[in-house]
Amino acid sequence: MSSDEPAGGLSLAWRATLRRDLVLRLRRPGEVLNPLAFFALVITLFPLGLSPSASLLATIAPGLLWVAALLAALLSLDGMFRDDAEDGSLEQLLLSPQPLPALAMAKVAAHWLLTGLPLALMAPLLGVMLSLPAGSYGVLALSLALGSASLSLIGAIGAALTVGVPRGGVLLSLLVLPLYIPVLIFGVGAVQAAAQGDGVAAHLAILGALLAAGLTLAPFAIAAALRIGLNG
Amino acid sequence: MWAFLHKLGSPKGFYAISGRWLPALWGVAVALILVGGVWGLVFAPADYQQGNSFRIIYVHVPAAFLAQSIFVAMAVAGLVFMVWKIKLADMAAAMMAPLGAGMTFVALFSGAVWGVPTWGTWWQWDARLTSMLILLFLYIGVIALRGAFVSRDGGARAASLLAMVGVINIPIIKFSVEWWYTLHQPASFSITEKPAMPAEMWLPLLSMVLGFYAFFLAVTLTRTRSEILRRESSKRWVRALVEERR
Numbered sequence: 001m002s003s004d005e006p007a008g009g010l011s012l013a014w015r016a017t018l019r020r021d022l023v024l025r026l027r028r029p030g031e032v033l034n035p036l037a038f039f040a041l042v043i044t045l046f047p048l049g050l051s052p053s054a055s056l057l058a059t060i061a062p063g064l065l066w067v068a069a070l071l072a073a074l075l076s077l078d079g080m081f082r083d084d085a086e087d088g089s090l091e092q093l094l095l096s097p098q099p100l101p102a103l104a105m106a107k108v109a110a111h112w113l114l115t116g117l118p119l120a121l122m123a124p125l126l127g128v129m130l131s132l133p134a135g136s137y138g139v140l141a142l143s144l145a146l147g148s149a150s151l152s153l154i155g156a157i158g159a160a161l162t163v164g165v166p167r168g169g170v171l172l173s174l175l176v177l178p179l180y181i182p183v184l185i186f187g188v189g190a191v192q193a194a195a196q197g198d199g200v201a202a203h204l205a206i207l208g209a210l211l212a213a214g215l216t217l218a219p220f221a222i223a224a225a226l227r228i229g230l231n232g
Numbered sequence: 233m234w235a236f237l238h239k240l241g242s243p244k245g246f247y248a249i250s251g252r253w254l255p256a257l258w259g260v261a262v263a264l265i266l267v268g269g270v271w272g273l274v275f276a277p278a279d280y281q282q283g284n285s286f287r288i289i290y291v292h293v294p295a296a297f298l299a300q301s302i303f304v305a306m307a308v309a310g311l312v313f314m315v316w317k318i319k320l321a322d323m324a325a326a327m328m329a330p331l332g333a334g335m336t337f338v339a340l341f342s343g344a345v346w347g348v349p350t351w352g353t354w355w356q357w358d359a360r361l362t363s364m365l366i367l368l369f370l371y372i373g374v375i376a377l378r379g380a381f382v383s384r385d386g387g388a389r390a391a392s393l394l395a396m397v398g399v400i401n402i403p404i405i406k407f408s409v410e411w412w413y414t415l416h417q418p419a420s421f422s423i424t425e426k427p428a429m430p431a432e433m434w435l436p437l438l439s440m441v442l443g444f445y446a447f448f449l450a451v452t453l454t455r456t457r458s459e460i461l462r463r464e465s466s467k468r469w470v471r472a473l474v475e476e477r478r
Binding site for chain 2: 157161162164165168171174175177178179181182185186189210213217221224225228229231
């Protein structure tokens with residue numbers, strides 16, 4: 001650390017970035033609420049499209065809830081860096097003396113706090129509507145909270161790569177969805193195990209392991225992707 | 233040694249050296265595929281259970297090998313490009329991607345055709361089939377990302393990064409899909425247990441596998457050479473070469 005830098009430079013910058021992102025998003029509550037509304041709407045479509053029978057819905061509810069939450073999180077990814085790229089603040093982030101991987105993590109954390117976490121908290125409510133067996137609601141919320149953090153990390157790589165691509169939304173989902181599959185498998189596995197009364201520790205542990213791997217590797221990939229995405 | 237590598241890394245040197253290798257490589261590829269193809273499809277004994285339908289293995293297995301190897305090769309080329317800024321590595325990676333996607337499709341398609349006589353179904357959500365399908369999506373993503381960038385350098389670096397991210401994820405995806413498959417227990421048959429093959433069955437298979445790899449190298453070299461000419465078309469040595477041929 002150079003001498004003219006104020007004490008706690010990185011943690012100060014990290015908190016400032018996180019706070020700025022949270023404030024900016026909360027000032028446009030529509031963007032925070034839209035993924036939640038999308039999540040509820042998609043879940044509403046399934047009983048209409050399949051059958052309203054509670055026994056059928058209960059068996060497929062874990063998968064439906066997870067896939068719908070995953071798509072809702074995917075929908076919000078495109079805005080993660082795009083607004084900042086358009087008004088130039090992303091370039092300032094790249095030019096700042098603080099390490100870019102750390103600052104990118106602040107943005108990912110803000111995204112998770114306002115997308116993944118609300119989705120996880122809302123999922124049990126939709127689970128009731130799909131007559132998910134009692135006793136699996138806690139696991140549903142926990143698995144979604146853990147898993148959506150990994151989804152935000154992986155998704156940030158794709159969002160950063162496509163930040164310079166006009167109308168990159170479809171491309172973004174093409175890049176990111178195959179990488180989401182492991183998280184989906186173990187997330188659904190945890191909820192299914194809970195619904196059948198089996199142990200869920202193994203699935204949650206693997207979700208945690210995926211998150212740990214993502215936390216260590218993804219920041220560097222996101223930083224590299226941001227430099228590529230912005231400089232073209 | 234280093235001087236040779238340095239020469240190989242420059243487009244002009246690569247063009248000259250690969251031109252010397254190429255005829256032999258194509259010869260080896262065609263010979264191995266012809267020998268393996270004719271031996272496997274005509275002379276190898278029919279399987280006692282599957283009859284003649286097992287002969288699809290001579291296309292299916294080499295294609296599946298290549299599909300996975302090409303993705304790894306693409307990621308390694310991407311790493312070389314990102315670390316040492318060797319443009320040639322990116323040209324090779326760009327030329328490999330469509331072939332890899334094609335091989336993945338061939339593996340999936342031949343597997344589906346093989347599935348009809350042996351399992352009675354075109355598609356089965358088996359662990360291997362599923363991870364192969366995901367691999368195809370990864371290939372499509374890499375190709376699409378490269379095409380989406382206006383600047384060639386940006387597309388090259390983005391595709392390299394995505395290939396590297398994909399290569400880290402492929403084992404995770406494979407492992408999780410296999411676990412998912414054992415959780416679901418959908419069917420009673422298994423394609424993971426291979427019957428012990430007699431030599432007259434696996435020797436042609438070996439020839440086909442080696443032939444496919446030689447074919448991949450030959451195609452990549454040939455396509456990279458034309459890509460060099462395209463990208464370096466304003467350079468003096470390319471113009472001189474064109475004048476010479478005219």
